[in-house]
Amino acid sequence: MVILTIDNNAAEKSIKPYVIGKKNWLFHNTPNGVEASSIIYSIVETAKENKLKIPAYLEHI
Numbered sequence: 001m002v003i004l005t006i007d008n009n010a011a012e013k014s015i016k017p018y019v020i021g022k023k024n025w026l027f028h029n030t031p032n033g034v035e036a037s038s039i040i041y042s043i044v045e046t047a048k049e050n051k052l053k054i055p056a057y058l059e060h061i
Contacts, residue, residue, distance in 0.1 A: 014045045 018041050022034075047057045 014049070015041075 018037075022037075043058070043061070044054055047054050
């Protein structure tokens, strides 16, 4: 059974560290750097939501 909520708190909570840290991260001041870090962050957060072992998952993909 899938439970749907009427808010996006889970999504907001998962991107909070990304939003806070982006000012300090290397290469986040270029469009390519932003795109690369966004892709990696999205993959990691998806792995977390699916309760996967992140290092093993990243090595696999």
